Amino acid sequence: MSATRMAAAETSAEAVKAGYREFLFQCAPPYYDDPLVLVRGQGVFVTDAEGREFLDFFSGILTTGLGHCHPEVVQAIQEQVATLGHVSTLYLTEQQVEMARRLAEIAPGRLKKTFFTNSGTEAVETAILLACQYTGRSEVIALRYSYSGRSTLATNLTAHASWRPAASSIAGIKHVISPYPYRCPFKSPCDESCVERYAQDLEEAILTTTTGKIAAFIAETIQGVGGYIVPPPGYFQRIVEVVHRYGGLFICDEVQAGFGRTGGKWFGIEHWQVEPDIMVMAKTIANGFPLGATITRPEIAEAWKAKTISTFGGNPVAMAAGIATNRVMVRENTPARAAARGAQLRKGLEALQRKHEWIGEVRGMGLMQAMELVDDPRKKTPSPQKAKLLLEAAKEERLLLGVGGLNGHVIRLGPSMLITEEEMDDALGRLERACRRVEEKL
Numbered sequence: 001m002s003a004t005r006m007a008a009a010e011t012s013a014e015a016v017k018a019g020y021r022e023f024l025f026q027c028a029p030p031y032y033d034d035p036l037v038l039v040r041g042q043g044v045f046v047t048d049a050e051g052r053e054f055l056d057f058f059s060g061i062l063t064t065g066l067g068h069c070h071p072e073v074v075q076a077i078q079e080q081v082a083t084l085g086h087v088s089t090l091y092l093t094e095q096q097v098e099m100a101r102r103l104a105e106i107a108p109g110r111l112k113k114t115f116f117t118n119s120g121t122e123a124v125e126t127a128i129l130l131a132c133q134y135t136g137r138s139e140v141i142a143l144r145y146s147y148s149g150r151s152t153l154a155t156n157l158t159a160h161a162s163w164r165p166a167a168s169s170i171a172g173i174k175h176v177i178s179p180y181p182y183r184c185p186f187k188s189p190c191d192e193s194c195v196e197r198y199a200q201d202l203e204e205a206i207l208t209t210t211t212g213k214i215a216a217f218i219a220e221t222i223q224g225v226g227g228y229i230v231p232p233p234g235y236f237q238r239i240v241e242v243v244h245r246y247g248g249l250f251i252c253d254e255v256q257a258g259f260g261r262t263g264g265k266w267f268g269i270e271h272w273q274v275e276p277d278i279m280v281m282a283k284t285i286a287n288g289f290p291l292g293a294t295i296t297r298p299e300i301a302e303a304w305k306a307k308t309i310s311t312f313g314g315n316p317v318a319m320a321a322g323i324a325t326n327r328v329m330v331r332e333n334t335p336a337r338a339a340a341r342g343a344q345l346r347k348g349l350e351a352l353q354r355k356h357e358w359i360g361e362v363r364g365m366g367l368m369q370a371m372e373l374v375d376d377p378r379k380k381t382p383s384p385q386k387a388k389l390l391l392e393a394a395k396e397e398r399l400l401l402g403v404g405g406l407n408g409h410v411i412r413l414g415p416s417m418l419i420t421e422e423e424m425d426d427a428l429g430r431l432e433r434a435c436r437r438v439e440e441k442l
């Protein structure tokens with residue numbers, strides 16, 4: 001880039017940052033001391049307003065699962081928006097039926113009927129409202145460390161103080177102990193034998209903090225915002241048994257873990273052979289186009305008796321994006337790709353952990369891998385400071401990472417599921433150099 005063009009680009013980036021500060025709510029702060037202004041994306045790479053190229057290892061929060069601007073998805077959106085851009089839920093479209101049919105084909109067990117919305121938050125809202133109507137009950141159990149979205153209900157389901165706005169509490173939601181093996185309150189190392197203790201905690205919570213008649217238990221298969229917390233084997237089988245015994249439905253949140261991300265299966269919950277009663281999806285479902293979906297068994301779907309519409313839900317353009325995304329995912333076999341590239345990533349992360357003792361744990365499944373950073377590995381003291389250092393150091397290496405965990409001390413990784421072996425090696429090289437930069441600063 002010429003010096004004049006570079007100066008103009010920097011000015012436009014500064015203007016965007018100034019405009020952000022002047023015209024936008026500041027409650028959703030961008031990453032980095034000096035936020036990135038992105039202008040283009042292609043595959044695993046994005047370019048900023050200053051012409052710098054970054055390898056995107058977080059996919060806009062696990063959303064561009066096929067990489068940025070996948071040509072087939074772009075073409076489908078362009079064709080649909082020029083043909084029929086909006087209808088509302090008052091009219092039928094072939095696209096909505098086809099997208100629902102495709103979801104039914106890959107969803108576990110008897111899940112067959114879908115309601116479309118525009119976000120994960122709305123998909124969760126739909127699931128809870130449905131469970132309440134089906135059971136005629138209103139109490140819901142969620143997990144500590146969970147994240148469910150940004151509506152009043154979803155922030156109440158969410159169990160991170162920092163994500164819950166003040167003075168917005170609603171009754172009827174209780175939180176049980178998260179199956180968080182690295183910080184298991186029962187035994188270290190946590191294993192299958194702890195499952196019984198988690199089940200006891202759930203049963204005790206139902207019997208002591210609710211009327212004993214719950215509408216639902218909601219859980220992410222891997223707790224995403226919580227820092228990619230993977231439960232011990234047998235957890236979901238045992239927990240769902242308890243939920244059903246007390247007449248509740250199991251709502252499985254696959255917003256982050258769905259569509260092959262965990263490797264080898266379309267949905268995270270399939271690793272534990274459990275069939276959810278209701279499942280919610282969003283994020284990568286349409287490769288970045290706003291779309292949320294709630295799928296369930298026909299008899300549960302029929303329990304929705306109140307009137308409802310969604311003006312934008314099932315929008316034909318979102319459906320076209322979702323159909324094209326699904327077609328590519330099936331053809332490219334994203335579950336198999338995430339398993340192969342995920343194994344490569346995991347090996348690289350474990351090698352890094354051996355070099356840096358402040359990487360307290362490497363965990364995850366498939367292409368959903370995390371590093372929990374600590375100050376003292378024996379005491380497992382969370383280190384948000386190291387996570388911030390690593391995020392910034394990776395930016396210097398032109399690598400974009402994600403952050404999560406209760407204290408903002410977990411580095412989250414989730415690149416495009418179409419990432420190549422060479423791109424993965426490239427990313428791991430950048431990450432290794434970023435870790436070295438952190439080490440130098442300690």
Ligand SMILES: Cc1ncc(COP(=O)(O)O)c(C=O)c1O
Nearest residue numbers: 119120121147148149224255256
């Ligand atoms: C597990 C989970 N559920 C629900 C949501 C809410 O989705 P959205 O941000 O699309 O409303 C998120 C968002 O990060 C999520 O991670």
